[in-house]
Amino acid sequence: MRSISEKSKMIFLLVIAFGITGIYVSLCFNQNIWTDEAFTIDLLNRKKTFREIAAYTATDVHPPLYYFILRCFVAAFGVHFWMVKLLSVVPMLLLFVLGIIWVGKRFGARTAGLFLLLTAALPCTMEYAVQMRMYTWCMLFVTGCAFAAWDAYSGGKTISFICMGVCGVCAAYTHYFAFVAVLWIYGFLFLSYVFHKKGKALLKWLMTVILSAIVYLPWIKCFLHQIKGVSNSYWIPEITPTVIRSYFRWLFESDYPAVIMLCQILFIFAIAGLIGLFIVHRGKNMGDYAALFSLLIPILVVVTGVLLSKLIRPIFVIRYVMPSVPLLCLFAALVFARLSRVSCAVLTAALICLFALDYRTEYFVEYQSTYTDSTLALLHENVEENDIICYNYRPYDFIYQCYFDDDKLVYMEDLDLTGDYGRIWFLCTVYNPMPNAQVLVDNGWSISYVGDYGIEQNEFWVYVMSRE
Amino acid sequence: MKKRYTMNATKMLIMGIAAIIGLAGALYLCLSPQFRRQEIHKCATTNENWQTGTLTETEKAVQEFLPQKTELVRLAVWVNHQDDPASKGVLRLTVYDTQGHSLAVCDRETAGLTSGAWEWFDVNVKITVGETYYFSLEIIGEETSLTAVYRPLWLDRIEENVQYFYDGELIEGASAACQYCYRLPLTITEICIYTAFSLFFTFAVGELIYRAMRKRHKSER
Numbered sequence: 072m073r074s075i076s077e078k079s080k081m082i083f084l085l086v087i088a089f090g091i092t093g094i095y096v097s098l099c100f101n102q103n104i105w106t107d108e109a110f111t112i113d114l115l116n117r118k119k120t121f122r123e124i125a126a127y128t129a130t131d132v133h134p135p136l137y138y139f140i141l142r143c144f145v146a147a148f149g150v151h152f153w154m155v156k157l158l159s160v161v162p163m164l165l166l167f168v169l170g171i172i173w174v175g176k177r178f179g180a181r182t183a184g185l186f187l188l189l190t191a192a193l194p195c196t197m198e199y200a201v202q203m204r205m206y207t208w209c210m211l212f213v214t215g216c217a218f219a220a221w222d223a224y225s226g227g228k229t230i231s232f233i234c235m236g237v238c239g240v241c242a243a244y245t246h247y248f249a250f251v252a253v254l255w256i257y258g259f260l261f262l263s264y265v266f267h268k269k270g271k272a273l274l275k276w277l278m279t280v281i282l283s284a285i286v287y288l289p290w291i292k293c294f295l296h297q298i299k300g301v302s303n304s305y306w307i308p309e310i311t312p313t314v315i316r317s318y319f320r321w322l323f324e325s326d327y328p329a330v331i332m333l334c335q336i337l338f339i340f341a342i343a344g345l346i347g348l349f350i351v352h353r354g355k356n357m358g359d360y361a362a363l364f365s366l367l368i369p370i371l372v373v374v375t376g377v378l379l380s381k382l383i384r385p386i387f388v389i390r391y392v393m394p395s396v397p398l399l400c401l402f403a404a405l406v407f408a409r410l411s412r413v414s415c416a417v418l419t420a421a422l423i424c425l426f427a428l429d430y431r432t433e434y435f436v437e438y439q440s441t442y443t444d445s446t447l448a449l450l451h452e453n454v455e456e457n458d459i460i461c462y463n464y465r466p467y468d469f470i471y472q473c474y475f476d477d478d479k480l481v482y483m484e485d486l487d488l489t490g491d492y493g494r495i496w497f498l499c500t501v502y503n504p505m506p507n508a509q510v511l512v513d514n515g516w517s518i519s520y521v522g523d524y525g526i527e528q529n530e531f532w533v534y535v536m537s538r539e
Numbered sequence: 540m541k542k543r544y545t546m547n548a549t550k551m552l553i554m555g556i557a558a559i560i561g562l563a564g565a566l567y568l569c570l571s572p573q574f575r576r577q578e579i580h581k582c583a584t585t586n587e588n589w590q591t592g593t594l595t596e597t598e599k600a601v602q603e604f605l606p607q608k609t610e611l612v613r614l615a616v617w618v619n620h621q622d623d624p625a626s627k628g629v630l631r632l633t634v635y636d637t638q639g640h641s642l643a644v645c646d647r648e649t650a651g652l653t654s655g656a657w658e659w660f661d662v663n664v665k666i667t668v669g670e671t672y673y674f675s676l677e678i679i680g681e682e683t684s685l686t687a688v689y690r691p692l693w694l695d696r697i698e699e700n701v702q703y704f705y706d707g708e709l710i711e712g713a714s715a716a717c718q719y720c721y722r723l724p725l726t727i728t729e730i731c732i733y734t735a736f737s738l739f740f741t742f743a744v745g746e747l748i749y750r751a752m753r754k755r756h757k758s759e760r
């Protein structure tokens with residue numbers, strides 16, 4: 072039987088990658104967002120220039136590159152939820168293509184295929200692939216940086232250092248824990264050169280570091296300012312041993328308890344497999360080192376996050392490891408690809424089923440888990456020109472602003488009941504009471520209950536106030 | 540030639556055993572209730588604005604409900620013990636059908652109860668969607684000042700809840716502050732995942748065993 076050529080396998084994998092991307096795209100056409108995504112939309116609506124965006128993000132906790140990319144994108148296509156979600160899918164496709172080509176060329180199509188499926192099927196990936204946040208871009212940049220670092224280690228070509236520098240700087244400008252991952256990648260490369268006494272390559276490495284630092288220099292002031300701000304107060308709860316134990320579970324978080332357990336066993340198997348490979352090959356196989364390197368980066372990002380949290384204050388939540396997750400998948404792919412064709416085929420089947428299960432869960436989350444659609448339908452259908460929408464929980468105002476015009480929205484405490492409104496649509500959360508009934512009566516308003524509604528994960532009762 | 544044949548047979552044997560163990564593992568995962576997905580249906584709010592009178596053996600709070608799934612695993616209720624930590628009674632939750640047959644009885648010492656939190660009871664009952672069931676809350680033993688918390692239906696609906704009674708009297712438009720936790724049926728995707736993963740694990744182990752045996756065999760030669 073004639074075996075299929077590597078080139079044909081790669082083309083087949085590329086087709087699969089486009090298929091997976093198509094499935095991600097199908098999750099984008101909805102109105103569902105959560106708080107951080109609302110921040111993204113709020114920023115896009117309010118800050119129009121790069122300078123404004125940089126100044127605004129400097130007051131937050133993230134670097135600005137994602138918002139710059141987004142600004143360019145919406146300048147061409149406008150601010151639509153589905154469009155912004157699509158922008159997060161683009162780097163996933165690029166990551167898949169990069170993974171297939173790079174991994175395929177160096178470690179074979181089987182490893183590339185497993186890398187593709189593991190990345191796509193890991194329960195945490197699909198959720199972030201369609202989020203209006205920077206995580207997928209970080210994944211692309213960190214993975215690109217790691218690939219280039221590996222090439223710089225094995226070949227030492229100047230182009231590898233350039234790619235490593237560009238990806239590293241982009242990652243650092245996108246998320247600080249992507250920056251941490253990049254620092255570890257640079258660190259490992261440095262150690263390998265020192266260990267192997269490669270003086271010329273070390274010089275190139277040094278040049279890359281200096282140039283990267285120069286490019287990052289404009290943001291350093293904001294970075295230090297953000298560190299100071301975070302040191303004073305930040306929302307992340309204390310990191311306890313229980314929280315740390317939950318990290319391994321988070322990667323595979325699913326509604327299905329057995330799926331979490333099976334995924335955990337899969338990665339424990341991969342670690343055991345890597346130890347076995349090192350014993351069998353006596354540390355002389357390059358692929359084993361690639362797997363070890365890929366495994367250590369995400370682990371060290373978590374360790375760094377936890378240590379910094381202990382030293383400064385809690386600044387790490389497990390989703391910040393997302394930029395390094397593709398490397399974790401690469402590690403597992405490199406180990407499992409050494410198994411026989413039959414075992415790999417069974418693993419492939421398992422991952423395809425896992426992907427299907429993830430999709431079902433994520434479809435529910437994106438399209439059916441909130442009252443957003445029915446709320447928007449109700450209000451868009453009934454709110455007339457002279458009506459206003461009043462809410463009683465201030466921290467959510469920027470979320471409401473994503474859906475309704477500013478001039479229609481009024482916070483309860485700012486509401487002037489003597490005002491000349493048509494009707495007042497009142498979004499009543501449990502966090503604050505209703506307006507005083509007597510005050511309403513005194514101002515000629517009567518109130519009636521409309522129904523249970525909600526936006527995002529924030530549920531409320533809708534009341535309508537009118538003057539009979 | 541003979542040795543090669545022997546090794547091939549050994550491989551087949553090992554992988555065959557691996558397949559059987561893998562399938563057994565998958566069967567275990569499919570049949571074990573603790574691995575099945577659960578779904579919670581609950582009322583949204585958690586304030587204590589609406590409460591029944593004190594619960595006793597005769598003055599029970601009873602919720603009529605229509606289950607949405609076929610396996611009710613746990614039930615949570617919201618009670619208020621009126622800041623009376625010294626109470627020594629037992630809170631009893633009973634699930635029963637329209638004929639009054641008791642399907643599950645769960646007891647909890649009232650001294651261990653806290654106000655302002657859900658109290659979960661493992662009921663584990665098989666039920667029929669569309670049929671009417673009831674659960675009751677009562678105090679057994681010594682008198683306590685425990686009350687059951689409920690919601691007005693207009694404010695906080697929960698699809699299961701139909702009518703709410705206290706001391707045999709209907710409380711108009713009321714609905715128990717409760718949560719229903721169902722165990723969902725196994726899906727084909729789950730069966731496929733469990734089978735594929737279990738087979739993969741056992742195949743991988745089988746392969747490693749075979750490789751180790753082959754290596755030893757070669758070194759012996």
